[in-house]
Amino acid sequence: MKIFIFTIIIILLFIIDNVQLWHFKGKQKSPVIFVPGDGGSQVEAKINKTTVPHYLCEKTSTDYFNIWLNLELLVPIIIDCFIDNMKLTYNNVTRTTKNTAGVDIKIPGWGDPFVVEYLDPSKASPGSYFRYIGDMLVNDLGYVRNLSLRGAPYDFRKAPNENAEFFIKLKALVEETYSMNNNEPVTLIAHSMGGPMCLLFLQQQTTAWKNKYINSLITLAAVWGGSVKAIKVFAIGDDLGTYVLRERTLKDQQITSPSLGWLLPSKYFWKNTEVLVETATKNYTLLDLQDYFININVPNAWEFRKDTEKYQADYSAPGVEIHCLHGIAVNTVEKLYYKPGVTIDGYPQLINGDGDGTVNKRSLEGCLHWKDQQKQKIYHQPFPNTNHMEILRNPNVLQYIKSVLSAN
Numbered sequence: 001m002k003i004f005i006f007t008i009i010i011i012l013l014f015i016i017d018n019v020q021l022w023h024f025k026g027k028q029k030s031p032v033i034f035v036p037g038d039g040g041s042q043v044e045a046k047i048n049k050t051t052v053p054h055y056l057c058e059k060t061s062t063d064y065f066n067i068w069l070n071l072e073l074l075v076p077i078i079i080d081c082f083i084d085n086m087k088l089t090y091n092n093v094t095r096t097t098k099n100t101a102g103v104d105i106k107i108p109g110w111g112d113p114f115v116v117e118y119l120d121p122s123k124a125s126p127g128s129y130f131r132y133i134g135d136m137l138v139n140d141l142g143y144v145r146n147l148s149l150r151g152a153p154y155d156f157r158k159a160p161n162e163n164a165e166f167f168i169k170l171k172a173l174v175e176e177t178y179s180m181n182n183n184e185p186v187t188l189i190a191h192s193m194g195g196p197m198c199l200l201f202l203q204q205q206t207t208a209w210k211n212k213y214i215n216s217l218i219t220l221a222a223v224w225g226g227s228v229k230a231i232k233v234f235a236i237g238d239d240l241g242t243y244v245l246r247e248r249t250l251k252d253q254q255i256t257s258p259s260l261g262w263l264l265p266s267k268y269f270w271k272n273t274e275v276l277v278e279t280a281t282k283n284y285t286l287l288d289l290q291d292y293f294i295n296i297n298v299p300n301a302w303e304f305r306k307d308t309e310k311y312q313a314d315y316s317a318p319g320v321e322i323h324c325l326h327g328i329a330v331n332t333v334e335k336l337y338y339k340p341g342v343t344i345d346g347y348p349q350l351i352n353g354d355g356d357g358t359v360n361k362r363s364l365e366g367c368l369h370w371k372d373q374q375k376q377k378i379y380h381q382p383f384p385n386t387n388h389m390e391i392l393r394n395p396n397v398l399q400y401i402k403s404v405l406s407a408n
Helices: 002-019 078-086 131-141 164-180 194-203 207-213 228-236 247-254 258-262 286-295 300-308 361-370 395-407
Strands: 032-035 043-047 065-068 088-091 096-099 103-106 149-151 186-191 214-220 322-328 332-337 349-353 378-384
Touching: 032 131, 032 164, 032 194, 043 078, 065 078, 078 247, 088 300, 096 103, 131 149, 131 395, 164 186, 164 194, 164 207, 186 194, 186 395, 194 214, 207 214, 214 395, 228 247, 228 258, 228 286, 228 332, 258 300, 286 300, 322 361, 322 395, 361 378, 378 395
Parallel strands: 032 149, 032 186, 186 214, 214 322, 322 378
Antiparallel strands: 043 065, 043 103, 088 096, 332 349
């Protein structure tokens, strides 16, 4: 009987140790919430369609299935099914989007870091996202998933005007995580588009609320002021950094996402006189983007721009401590050049400048604009030769995050 009681006590202590692990390691650390960027959340779909783009495409599914990032759906021919299921249809009267008829999309796992650590539930390597940071926090600092480490996934296809619910849920998640961790203020770790999403979120909160609930904001490759690459994607698409996917194939889905319009270059970072697209007959600046999008037959790009421009208009400081980390010294498109003889619907030459391969340097450094606008400290650290996705697994970046959270 004594052995049985002793065994039960050991089991209980083991459970308590795993749930409240870091409470026994000295000063409690700030709990963390991951906020992903464009393409950084798992996406599930359930279909009941009457028409499909190819006879190999399924018309119905009995339940929800992982559609992003499911590598099995990105193979030739089948990718047409994926695009049809993932694309959005825009209504320029209601200024909103909807899914393809017969397709129900949901973002699973609210609060669970797993759905932003791995975009592919099978944990296939190409689908690793916040995985390396998550493993470091758990293995090195004693964080506990779904307790002191949380995730805030959202429908990254849509811009802030269609993601109002996300900001409401994020506030509740911060407060819940704070309460679950002995009233310890929360650290937000955001990547790419997650940076400006967090900025909008924090601008909506009172100073008193932020002082109570937020410890700091750590941003990785944040797109503070848009990127010329967004123009490139509207023009020719993006292959997602692979050699097996065609840009123009993926473009059919990518150009239906209003979030891409939100990520167009901001007037706060680009002058109206700067040429973004050069052709033999006309140059296009920020003031000419509407004409350019009409000429390349992507008129909705300008509608997305109009719907989201107000979310770039307020560039006031977030009012919390910031650690602004990003790559530099990586070739990053800063202008599209159509050589003489190349039509506007052809393939432009990409003229590169400095950045992280996706976001231009001036946008990555946008956090520096707040140094004189808030009393909270702003730490800025560039990482040479680190591209937009590598920053999520760069050993020096991981060590920086570890040092920040260890010091709290």
